[in-house]
Amino acid sequence: MSKNVREVAVDVLMQIEKNQAYSNLLLNQTIKQSKLDRRDIGLLTELVYGTIQRRDTLDYFLHPFVKKGLHKLDAWVKVLLRISVYQLVYLDRIPDRAIVHEAVTIAKKRGHQGISGMVNGVLRSIQREGVPDIKDLKDPVKRIALETSHPEWLVKRWVDQFGEEDTRLMCEENLVSPAVTVRVNQTRATRAQVISMLQKEEVEAKEGDLSEDAIIIVSGQLFETNVFKEGYVTAQDESSMLVGRALGSVPGERVADVCAAPGGKTTHLAEQMNNEGTIYAFDLHEHKVKLIRGQANRLGLSIIEATAQDARKLQEEYESESFDRILVDAPCSGFGVIKRKPDIKWAKKEEDIAAIQKVQLAILDAIAPLLKKGGTLVYSTCTVDKDENEQTVDLFLSNQPTFKMDGQLKERLPLQVQQSKRFKEGMVTILPQDFKTDGFFISSMVKQ
Numbered sequence: 144m145s146k147n148v149r150e151v152a153v154d155v156l157m158q159i160e161k162n163q164a165y166s167n168l169l170l171n172q173t174i175k176q177s178k179l180d181r182r183d184i185g186l187l188t189e190l191v192y193g194t195i196q197r198r199d200t201l202d203y204f205l206h207p208f209v210k211k212g213l214h215k216l217d218a219w220v221k222v223l224l225r226i227s228v229y230q231l232v233y234l235d236r237i238p239d240r241a242i243v244h245e246a247v248t249i250a251k252k253r254g255h256q257g258i259s260g261m262v263n264g265v266l267r268s269i270q271r272e273g274v275p276d277i278k279d280l281k282d283p284v285k286r287i288a289l290e291t292s293h294p295e296w297l298v299k300r301w302v303d304q305f306g307e308e309d310t311r312l313m314c315e316e317n318l319v320s321p322a323v324t325v326r327v328n329q330t331r332a333t334r335a336q337v338i339s340m341l342q343k344e345e346v347e348a349k350e351g352d353l354s355e356d357a358i359i360i361v362s363g364q365l366f367e368t369n370v371f372k373e374g375y376v377t378a379q380d381e382s383s384m385l386v387g388r389a390l391g392s393v394p395g396e397r398v399a400d401v402c403a404a405p406g407g408k409t410t411h412l413a414e415q416m417n418n419e420g421t422i423y424a425f426d427l428h429e430h431k432v433k434l435i436r437g438q439a440n441r442l443g444l445s446i447i448e449a450t451a452q453d454a455r456k457l458q459e460e461y462e463s464e465s466f467d468r469i470l471v472d473a474p475c476s477g478f479g480v481i482k483r484k485p486d487i488k489w490a491k492k493e494e495d496i497a498a499i500q501k502v503q504l505a506i507l508d509a510i511a512p513l514l515k516k517g518g519t520l521v522y523s524t525c526t527v528d529k530d531e532n533e534q535t536v537d538l539f540l541s542n543q544p545t546f547k548m549d550g551q552l553k554e555r556l557p558l559q560v561q562q563s564k565r566f567k568e569g570m571v572t573i574l575p576q577d578f579k580t581d582g583f584f585i586s587s588m589v590k591q
């Protein structure tokens with residue numbers, strides 16, 4: 144018997160929890176293999192993301208109703224209860240009766256009479272009595288953590304770094320589904336031309352708010368269009384598009400992108416350079432480097448030379464002052480992209496941050512000699528953490544006295560970003576609530 148959408152959701156969520164698998168990859172793979180129709184795919188996506196996004200809140204809601212304690216339940220029962228409470232509390236369109244009935248049917252199929260009775264009892268009690276009120280919690284860190292389902296340590300860290308108000312806004316924004324945005328391949332067409340081509344393929348689209356290269360997809364099946372297949376656009380968040388602009392590469396230059404896979408920013412740089420010059424793109428493993436080549440081919444970009452290389456060892460292959468510009472879009476904790484990959488907030492631990500920062504600094508120090516005098520180095524991350532961002536830059540500058548913050552970065556970024564209260568000389572942190580994009584950090588330094 145084929146599985147229904149809620150059973151598939153339970154399976155996917157269990158695998159994510161057990162194997163620390165990435166939700167987006169596993170979900171895409173499951174959707175490809177399943178025979179679910181478009182409506183069920185929508186529900187599956189909502190159940191999986193919603194349940195991961197609200198995990199701790201759901202557990203808080205369940206806690207008083209599960210007498211023996213949630214942690215004592217089999218993993219699948221806990222997941223089944225979470226997706227059911229998620230639907231009861233957050234999805235208005237599904238009648239409560241149907242939610243309880245579906246959960247009990249799955250419990251009967253996978254377990255025994257006792258379990259289905261317990262699931263029935265818990266869900267009916269929640270229906271009758273309602274869930275506990277989080278507003279009763281006095282401690283602001285605990286309250287933000289539970290209301291928005293973020294680990295308490297992370298909320299505390301953000302409150303220390305950004306204050307309570309910005310932390311609350313950031314945590315709330317992390318629960319909002321991200322907009323689908325694409326970057327126009329400016330070697331092929333203008334933004335206006337692409338919007339009208341998309342309309343002809345029944346995809347409604349409009350200009351992005353932040354980046355001059357961005358189009359927001361309002362509705363329709365983007366990935367099935369010829370516009371996408373023929374390389375007129377690349378899916379990318381608007382804040383990521385600012386990184387290419389920040390580096391400011393122009394046609395004819397020799398540019399290195401040392402943490403390049405899957406190639407989102409490399410291809411942007413090549414487009415910006417009108418496919419003239421050379422971009423040396425590096426990443427650790429060959430399978431990731433293949434993704435860069437695949438993107439370059441789809442977009443018709445021939446100036447990208449992609450190689451598997453550890454950025455920390457590039458000095459062994461390249462002479463000093465080999466490049467006009469270098470981009471280090473570094474590995475990071477990913478705390479800026481929680482709305483896209485909600486599992487990040489549960490997978491990463493506070494002690495990981497110091498280890499990640501070490502790698503970031505090692506990469507920066509290793510590539511510093513490879514930049515020409517007068518050249519530009521952009522260091523960016525998709526995290527908001529100050530240790531990985533400002534502090535990494537500070538440490539780098541104290542190790543490398545020939546580098547200075549780039550006073551001209553501002554001119555290469557849009558006005559709204561220039562005016563952000565988080566803009567400092569040569570660097571800016573974008574929090575997700577600032578422009579409803581991913582959180583990002585962009586800094587630019589010049590070598591004297």
Ligand SMILES: C[S@@+](CC[C@H](N)C(=O)[O-])C[C@H]1O[C@@H](n2cnc3c(N)ncnc32)[C@H](O)[C@@H]1O
Nearest residue numbers: 402403404405406407408426427453454472474
């Ligand atoms: C944030 S991602 C880069 C995203 C990419 N710039 C884009 O826009 O599509 C960071 C990348 O750094 C790579 N990486 C991590 N350590 C590295 C190292 N020592 N040398 C080169 N690449 C590394 C990871 O494999 C990962 O693909």
